[in-house]
Amino acid sequence: MLPRRLHWPAGLDASRFLADYWQRRPLLLPGAFAGIGSPIEPDELAGLACEPEVEARIVQEHGAQRPWQVSHGPFDESVFAALPETHWTLLVQDVDKHVPAVAGLLACFDFLPEWRLDDIMVSWAEDGGSVGPHLDQYDVFLVQVQGWRRWRIDTRPSPPADCVPDLDLRLLKHFQPDADWLLGPGDVLYLPPGVPHWGIAEGPCMTWSVGLRAPAWRELAADWLQYAVDALTGDGRWRDPPSAAPPDEPAALPMTLPGTMRAHIDQILAGADEGLFRRWLGCYLTEPKPNIALLPPDPPGRGRRS
Incomplete structure (x- = not known):
C-alpha cells in the first residue's frame, strides 16, 4: 500500500524544508511513509529487468581485485539464478513508467514542481549489496520500502570528488563519512546534489529512489x-x-x-x-526517454487495446 502524503517530523513542513534543506543539506525523515508497502515484488522486478525496453543494471561486489562490477540489461532469467547469496544489487530505472501503481508515490511530492520529478528507480539488494560510495548531480529522496539499509554520508562542504580509476562505476576515491543512519521501512533520506553517500543493505531490502531532473546547461x-x-x-x-x-x-x-x-x-x-x-x-x-514508449489514451467508452 502506498501512502497518500509525506509525513513531516514535528516542527517541519514543506515550506520550511524548502527554505532550510532543499539543495542545501541532507535530511533524515523517520517514518515519513509509515506503513508503506510495495506493489511490485522482487521477482516481478527481476522480470521487468528482462524486458528489452527497460533500463536495468546489476551491481556485484567481488572483493579487493574487482570491488564492483556492473552488468546492463536486458537480462536472461538464468542470470538471476546464477547470482550469489549476498553482495549484489538489482537497479531498475523508470519503474513508475512501467508499473502505474509505483507512480502513485510521486503525488506525495507535490510540494515540488512536477516537471522536476524524473523517475522512481527501484533497487533490490541482498545482504551487503551496494553500489559503492558515490555522489549524484541531482536531488534524490531515498525511500526505504522493505528491509534495512545503512547509509553513510559525507556532509562536509566541497568534499573530494575524485573517482577510482578503471572501475565499471564512478566510485569515490576518498570517502570520509561523518553521518551514519540506518533506515527501515517507511523512512526517507533526502540528499541534495553533490553529497557523497554509500548505502549498504543489512539483509535483503528494497529501496525506491525518487530522482529529480537536473538538465545540464x-x-x-x-x-x-x-x-x-x-x-x-x-x-x-x-x-x-x-x-x-x-x-x-x-x-x-x-x-x-x-x-x-x-x-x-x-x-x-x-x-x-x-x-x-x-x-x-x-x-x-x-519528451519521453528514448526507451519509454507512451501509448495514446483509450477513446472514451472503449476498453484498452489488446
Whole structure:
C-alpha cells in the first residue's frame, strides 16, 4: 500500500524544508511513509529487468581485485539464478513508467514542481549489496520500502570528488563519512546534489529512489539552438554578394566573411521570440526517454487495446 502524503517530523513542513534543506543539506525523515508497502515484488522486478525496453543494471561486489562490477540489461532469467547469496544489487530505472501503481508515490511530492520529478528507480539488494560510495548531480529522496539499509554520508562542504580509476562505476576515491543512519521501512533520506553517500543493505531490502531532473546547461543550450535553427532557417543557403570579384588569394578567407556570416546567423536567432522558446521548452520537458514508449489514451467508452 502506498501512502497518500509525506509525513513531516514535528516542527517541519514543506515550506520550511524548502527554505532550510532543499539543495542545501541532507535530511533524515523517520517514518515519513509509515506503513508503506510495495506493489511490485522482487521477482516481478527481476522480470521487468528482462524486458528489452527497460533500463536495468546489476551491481556485484567481488572483493579487493574487482570491488564492483556492473552488468546492463536486458537480462536472461538464468542470470538471476546464477547470482550469489549476498553482495549484489538489482537497479531498475523508470519503474513508475512501467508499473502505474509505483507512480502513485510521486503525488506525495507535490510540494515540488512536477516537471522536476524524473523517475522512481527501484533497487533490490541482498545482504551487503551496494553500489559503492558515490555522489549524484541531482536531488534524490531515498525511500526505504522493505528491509534495512545503512547509509553513510559525507556532509562536509566541497568534499573530494575524485573517482577510482578503471572501475565499471564512478566510485569515490576518498570517502570520509561523518553521518551514519540506518533506515527501515517507511523512512526517507533526502540528499541534495553533490553529497557523497554509500548505502549498504543489512539483509535483503528494497529501496525506491525518487530522482529529480537536473538538465545540464550545455544540454539545454544545444537543444534550444537546434530547435531554433530548425524553426527559423528554412531552406536558405549562402549566396555571394552581387559585387563579388575574383579573389586575390583563392586559399585565403576574405576579411569580411566572418562578420558577414555571424551577422546573418545573429539575425536568424534574433527571430526566436519568447513564444518559440516556450514551445521548445514545453517539448523538451515532456519528451519521453528514448526507451519509454507512451501509448495514446483509450477513446472514451472503449476498453484498452489488446
